[in-house]
Amino acid sequence: MTKELIPQLMPQEPTGQAHIDLKPQxxxxxxxxxxxxxxxALAVMIALNSELAKYGSPLLASWVAHGVGTLVALLLLGAVRLRQGALTRRNEAAPWWAYLGGLPGAFTVVLGAMTVNSALGLSASIAFIMAGQILFGLVCDSLGLFGMARRRLSRGQGAALTVMTLGALIVLLAQEGA
Structure with a gap:
C-alpha cells in the first residue's frame, strides 16, 4: 500500500526530476x-528546546534549534539532490512572504520553551499549542490565507475546535488538581 502512495507523493516528471504535488488531495x-x-516531532522539539532553555534562555534555544535545523535541512537537501536531482514544483518564483516560515518557527521555540518551563508543563503547553494551530488552521482554510485552498468550514470543525480547547483546559486542570 505504501508503494502505491509514494508515486502520488512524488510522481516522476518526464525530465527525470522529482516533483512534489502540493495540491489538496x-x-x-x-x-x-x-x-x-x-x-x-513538534512535541519532541518543544521538549528538547525547553530543556535547553533552562540552561540558557528561550532565545538561545531558538538559535540552537534553527542552527541545527538548518544544518540537517542542508544535509537532507544534498542527499536528495545527489539521489534524485533537484526537487522542483514549478518554474515560477514563490511569493516573498512564503520565505518567512522561519519567523513563526522561532517564536514557536521561544514561546514553547517559556510555557513548558512554566506551571503549564509539557502536556498542557502542547495541548494549547495544538488548539491554537487548529484555530489558525480553520481561519486559514476559511479565508484561503497564505495561498491555501479556500475551504468552507463546517459545524463539525467548530465542534472539533471546541472539544480541542476543552481538552486543553482539562489537561491543565487535571495537572493542577493532581
Missing part, C-alpha cells in the same frame, strides 16, 4: 501517519 493513511509523526 484525498486524505490517505500515509497523509494521516505523516501528520501524526509531525505532531510527535
Amino acid at each position: 484525498v486524505s490517505t493513511p500515509l497523509n494521516l501517519m505523516l501528520g501524526l509523526l509531525g505532531g510527535v
